[in-house]
Amino acid sequence: MNRKSLLIWLLMLGLMFVTFTWMGNREKSAAGPKAVTISELIGMVEADQVKEVLISGKERGGKEIAAVTKKDEALKSFALDTDDLRKALNAHKVKYAEREAPDSGGSVWLAVLLNFLPIILIVFFVLWMMNRAQGGGGASRVIGGHTATKAKLYQTSDTTFNDVAGIDEAVEEVRDLVGFLSNPKAFNRLGGRIPRGVLLVGPSGTGKTLLGRAVAGEAKVPFFYGSASEVVEMFVGTGAARVRDLFEKAKKQAPCIIFIDELDAVGRKRGGTSFGGGHDEREQTLNQILTEMDGFSPNTGVIILAATNRPDVLDQALTRPGRFDRQVVVPAPDVKGREAILKVHARGLKLAPDVDFSIIARGTAGMTGADLEQILNEAALHASKTGKEAVDMSDVSFAVDKVTMGPERKSMVLTAKQKRDTAYHEAGHTIVGWLTAGCDPVHKVTIVPRGRALGVTMSLPVEDKHCLGQPELVALIKMLFGGRCAEDLILGYGTTGA
Ligand code: ADP
Numbered sequence: 001m002n003r004k005s006l007l008i009w010l011l012m013l014g015l016m017f018v019t020f021t022w023m024g025n026r027e028k029s030a031a032g033p034k035a036v037t038i039s040e041l042i043g044m045v046e047a048d049q050v051k052e053v054l055i056s057g058k059e060r061g062g063k064e065i066a067a068v069t070k071k072d073e074a075l076k077s078f079a080l081d082t083d084d085l086r087k088a089l090n091a092h093k094v095k096y097a098e099r100e101a102p103d104s105g106g107s108v109w110l111a112v113l114l115n116f117l118p119i120i121l122i123v124f125f126v127l128w129m130m131n132r133a134q135g136g137g138g139a140s141r142v143i144g145g146h147t148a149t150k151a152k153l154y155q156t157s158d159t160t161f162n163d164v165a166g167i168d169e170a171v172e173e174v175r176d177l178v179g180f181l182s183n184p185k186a187f188n189r190l191g192g193r194i195p196r197g198v199l200l201v202g203p204s205g206t207g208k209t210l211l212g213r214a215v216a217g218e219a220k221v222p223f224f225y226g227s228a229s230e231v232v233e234m235f236v237g238t239g240a241a242r243v244r245d246l247f248e249k250a251k252k253q254a255p256c257i258i259f260i261d262e263l264d265a266v267g268r269k270r271g272g273t274s275f276g277g278g279h280d281e282r283e284q285t286l287n288q289i290l291t292e293m294d295g296f297s298p299n300t301g302v303i304i305l306a307a308t309n310r311p312d313v314l315d316q317a318l319t320r321p322g323r324f325d326r327q328v329v330v331p332a333p334d335v336k337g338r339e340a341i342l343k344v345h346a347r348g349l350k351l352a353p354d355v356d357f358s359i360i361a362r363g364t365a366g367m368t369g370a371d372l373e374q375i376l377n378e379a380a381l382h383a384s385k386t387g388k389e390a391v392d393m394s395d396v397s398f399a400v401d402k403v404t405m406g407p408e409r410k411s412m413v414l415t416a417k418q419k420r421d422t423a424y425h426e427a428g429h430t431i432v433g434w435l436t437a438g439c440d441p442v443h444k445v446t447i448v449p450r451g452r453a454l455g456v457t458m459s460l461p462v463e464d465k466h467c468l469g470q471p472e473l474v475a476l477i478k479m480l481f482g483g484r485c486a487e488d489l490i491l492g493y494g495t496t497g498a
Pocket of ligand 1: 163164165166167203204205206207208209210211307341344368369370371373
């Protein structure tokens with residue numbers, strides 16, 4: 001059972017519990033006021049035992065009377081004619097109010113509905129359980145249209161390889177797919193087997209989907225996008241049915257590309273200790289993907305691209321020849337790659353002459369294409385917010401800080417002493433970093449609080465580092481200690497900031 005169906009279970013049970021409790025309370029409160037006849041009530045009014053009275057009902061017809069005694073006992077009564085009661089109330093100066101009763105027609109229906117609510121709920125619950133039980137047996141059941149694929153069809157995406165930067169090797173790997181998709185006959189002629197499935201492996205945001213779209217765009221073929229985690233939904237069997245639906249739609253549009261995002265959501269190694277036994281939803285969906293891939297006659301013209309950031313957990317059946325037999329690594333870009341990606345996304349921006357992409361690229365080690373796109377977007381927003389004509393380096397630098405360290409905490413109130421202490425601490429890092437051989441050059445120092453930090457000293461590596469040597473690590477430790485030493489020297493004590 002997946003998390004969603006567990007949630008539905010709990011929700012149903014909760015709803016039934018609430019209804020029963022509420023019905024119970026209704027009965028109790030209905031039994032609350034003591035019923036008395038109208039003459040009894042008048043007698044009590046005349047004996048000065050009644051505190052207040054509410055008369056409700058239509059102009060003509062019976063009136064319901066609610067009363068509270070001086071001992072705070074609730075009473076109810078009913079009368080066709082309330083003139084005598086009113087006279088008694090006026091004579092004994094008892095507070096009373098009259099109101100026209102709400103239209104009882106609606107409330108009758110409501111009452112009937114409420115009385116039947118638990119039964120309706122139980123019937124729904126039983127039907128739902130039966131549905132689940134049957135759905136487990138056949139993957140092909142269609143349950144109320146839930147099986148229609150949610151894949152979005154992009155009739156010829158207009159993305160091209162020009163929009164993809166910094167992952168040149170990956171682009172080279174998929175380039176021949178374009179040739180195959182746009183002219184399958186040329187490939188068939190020599191009897192070559194076109195890869196059916198290509199697995200794009202890399203962290204999220206590195207451009208795997210973008211790459212898929214670019215292949216579709218270059219080959220001018222439709223692009224079907226489906227996310228594996230979306231496919232696995234609350235009803236057992238729908239995942240598999242959706243996969244079938246997706247492949248059916250795609251085959252009609254061949255040549256085309258099917259892109260399955262987050263393949264690891266369904267493609268994990270089977271036979272593990274999955275909650276719900278070995279026959280769960282995920283496994284059925286995976287089996288359906290495998291069946292569909294095997295069912296293609298070679299060279300139908302459908303190429304399946306799948307993305308994952310966990311190739312290690314994928315079931316071996318997926319990576320077998322004839323399925324996802326080609327793996328393309330889409331890594332986080334290096335410094336050159338980041339510069340190229342920034343240039344791609346800066347195309348639509350108005351930039352001031354001081355913007356230097358190589359510096360931004362150096363300061364954004366480890367970031368993916370999606371992060372860089374976000375930085376430029378934040379920079380543009382910041383520039384327009386401050387009423388500038390063009391995006392300049394200070395906007396970009398603001399955006400990098402925001403994306404890497406979180407937004408400025410303008411509301412945080414710091415005393416002059418706290419600011420001074422932070423300044424000394426950061427100055428310690430800066431001086432040691434500046435003067436120690438092996439440290440990356442210091443790029444920026446700030447005592448504007450962001451995220452959890454009161455201040456930051458940022459140094460920029462000249463190039464990406466894939467492996468640090470011992471001398472560099474020692475230099476780094478020295479620089480980190482610089483803050484603490486400054487506190488000792490100037491303040492005479494350390495702080496928790498260090
Ligand atoms: P993934 O599928 O790997 O999670 P996406 O392809 O969805 O990543 O990337 C999200 C967005 O980030 C893209 O739409 C694109 O704008 C930007 N992006 C990511 N990588 C690159 C890249 N190599 N070149 C240009 N833009 C990129």
